[in-house]
Amino acid sequence: MILSQELHEHHEPAGFLRKYIFSTDHKVIGIQYLLTAMFMALVAAFLAILIRIQQAWPETAVVAPETYLSLVTMHGTLMVFFVISLALVSAFGNFLIPLQIGARDMAYPFLNMLSYWVIVPACLLMIASFFVEGGAAAAGWTAYPPLSALKEAVPGSGLGQTLWLLGMALFIASFTMGGLNFLTTILNLRTKGMSMMRLPLVVWTFLISTILGLLSFPALTAAAIMLLLDRHAGTSFFMPAGIVIGEKVLSHGGGTPLLFQHLFWFLGHPEVYVLVLPAVGIAFEVIAAFARRPPFGYRISVYALLVIAFLSMIVWGHHMFTSGMNPYVGEYFSTATVLITVPFAVLGLNLIASLWRGRLRLQTPMLFGLGIISAIGTGGLGGLYLGTAASDIYFHETYFVVGHFHFMIGTVTFFAIFAGIYYWFPKMFGRRMSERLGMIHFWLTIIPMFSAFILMHVQGIGGNLRRTYDPSSYAFNEPVRFMHVWITVLTFVLSAGQILFLVNFFWSLLFGRKAEDNPWEATTLEWSVSSPAPHGNWGAELPVVESGAYSYDPSSSDKDFLLQAPSWKTSQ
């Protein structure tokens, strides 16, 4: 269904406050999300550095055990929900969707602004929780009760855990508003000629992620509310009878902690794909533009994405093979889980084959794009060991899991964020980033990141358990313990690389070379408009799309690409 958009002049708001702070312009909101995510990334990275120091040199006891648990809990929560979700889905989704489908803005601009301004207090609550009595939440990012429900169980389960739950509730409210906007916009506001099969793949991934998010987040909302009630209203949704802490029998009874795990992972697993799919989408965009050829198997990729989305909703139990869940159910979850490797392998093949007979331009966005292919392969194959229930008995809760998800929702997503920033920076800010600094940043990112997370896989094979304050407390850790020092040193190198990125980002923002409208000679709609993209995006007339998203023809000698709406510019 393609609705024609009414032609009404979009007057740019005049005041600073309406233009940059309480803006309803999707591009400004996208950039606000990006900057917020970058700030939260600094916080989460700082936590990671402390974790790494403690793991490498436990004898220095740089933090106390209770602080360490808060660190791992908040590092995970902030990175997954407040850095990667915000940067990859909210920031790029908001910035790109209207520009790439030929719309003037999101379907509900005011709701869009609201979704951002709900995230701000959520971030503040999370940060504030470090400074309350008992410290930040310390029951892991998974917040399993009873640990997360009883303040007698761990200090972080006091006010810190309450703030965590409220912050998550606000996050979900915001993500739901944003998701409804994405869904409606993509389905209803496509310009003339932009059929579904002409959408850039990244828009497809935003659409699918959004649907996954809208279907799965309500489960966590319910779980968060029930946990809040268990904590403060004396209910027992997750609490069985007979819990004894410090010789005191608690008055709870009639609930089960397994219920929370099911509700959490009903969200938690699709959430992984909410993050990974847009990363794959960005990889397709970047690789098409820098390999100068259409991606291999566009239609097949769309089908693979749909299969992944469907499977991701029915495999949550693979996080619970050892939880005491019925073993028959466990075996079903295992059988379904490893099937996800099939559509993922198809995506991997399509990404690699998209290089075949291209004319590769190895600029910064492309380097990160290539990194995504390798990381998906490595992380995805690691998933086999964990999805297979019998081998997961050994690998569950070891560093193998940590290495695996840091490849999938750490490396793949961060590489996509970097590829996206380097690629769309000209369209966001009208300036170019330094290619030289970008190259150094790439090498200072890929080398330490890949090495550190591969070492974590090896530690996991050695049996090193995660979330242990002091890895020297178990003798079976000894053969792999020295790797903690290596990983920590690699973390320092990685951090130095990211400082370089921040310097490049802000320096280019102010002093970068002015960007042309289509600096990468790409084909999708956003490259038709001027850089930075103007308010209302399209001036007097909306573009009319005449071809698919990737009209590259490397065999032609002069101009090897065709914009999706080639006649739009001249009509202005």
Place this chain on the structure above:
Amino acid sequence: MVAGFFVAIMILTVLLFLARPWIPPVASQHGNGIDFLINYLLLTSGVIFIAGHLILSAFVWKYSRRGAPPYRPLSSRTEWAWVLLPVLLMTAISEAGVLVLGLPIWEELYGKEPKDCITVEAVGKQFEWITRYPGKDGKFGKVRPDLVHDIENPLGLDKDDPAAKDDIVLRGPLHLPEGKLAQVQLRSHDVIHSYTVPQFRIKQDLLPGFTTSARFRPVRAGKYEVACAELCGLGHYRMRNEILVEPEKDFQAWLSQQKGWFE
């Protein structure tokens, strides 16, 4: 350069995995099956990992050079034909792991309760493991949460239950006979813990309100570390215990010297 990196990281990863068998030597019967499964996954995923990275770097190297063969569009038929390769390969590899190699292990771990086995209980509480043997009557006595006292009655054994009289409660290592199937019943007093012995390839969560169990046949005498694998609070990292696996004769001699908690 980036093509070289992919080859380099691939080789380094393979060497690191092969450098030495990092996995602690297996000491239980079903553990051999798990190790076989892990080796199967290492081999199959290793081949895909190596091939994928070689092709990726070859493409990057070749098509970023001048004079590479020019692009030509492929028919949708050809694309679908290529896609069959990952579809068939991954379906076969992954489901063979789960169903052919994995299911028999699952059966050993969770199948029908065997008759001839020694049953013990391990109770997790912040932050220690308490062991209980049923005593001469072979029956675990009743426990009541309100009777729990850290020193005098750590499990809350009910004195009035005759079956509880001879129950042996230990705060130290768990003893098990070599070669005999062991069924460790798991209960938690407070939060979720997870009973894991890396050498035995077992890991089983303890949930308050439930009784779960871990089943294994230790095949080598020796001392093994028990760890907690589920975040359970401040002392999670030091919630350890030991299992002493001894020849049947030594085990029986040891057991006969133990007194019941109320004896």
